[in-house]
Amino acid sequence: MTTVLFVLSLFVLFMLVVSKIFETKVKKIGFLSDLFHKGDVKIHALINHGISKYNLYRKIMNLFLFDFLPSYLYELIVRLKDYVAKKYYSAGDDLRGRRILRSNGSVSFFLERLSEERPGIKSNKV
Numbered sequence: 001m002t003t004v005l006f007v008l009s010l011f012v013l014f015m016l017v018v019s020k021i022f023e024t025k026v027k028k029i030g031f032l033s034d035l036f037h038k039g040d041v042k043i044h045a046l047i048n049h050g051i052s053k054y055n056l057y058r059k060i061m062n063l064f065l066f067d068f069l070p071s072y073l074y075e076l077i078v079r080l081k082d083y084v085a086k087k088y089y090s091a092g093d094d095l096r097g098r099r100i101l102r103s104n105g106s107v108s109f110f111l112e113r114l115s116e117e118r119p120g121i122k123s124n125k126v
Contacts, residue, residue: 019032 023029023032
């Protein structure tokens with residue numbers, strides 16, 4: 001790792017010396033600095049664009065994690081609670097012998113079964 005940093009810094013120093021020689025040959029003092037300044041403007045614009053996108057997606061993530069997700073999970077838990085309560089009460093009613101009323105609402109299934117005559121049971125009919 002140290003060797004890589006050394007080679008990289010040596011390359012940068014070498015490029016600075018070459019750029020200084022190039023400036024003295026071209027006889028324009030601000031040529032490379034103007035070129036670097038144009039590049040700096042583009043780099044700063046790119047960095048600002050990246051920062052704005054980062055902040056935008058961070059806000060979207062915060063909204064998703066702290067607003068949408070808890071409310072969605074709460075809805076799912078409420079639905080699950082209602083489903084479990086419905087199953088619990090229907091199982092309890094089935095265990096105690098109660099049944100849900102028929103669709104016409106006239107008599108429950110349990111009472112209807114009691115009113116039917118079963119074979120083998122004596123009735124008190126005359």
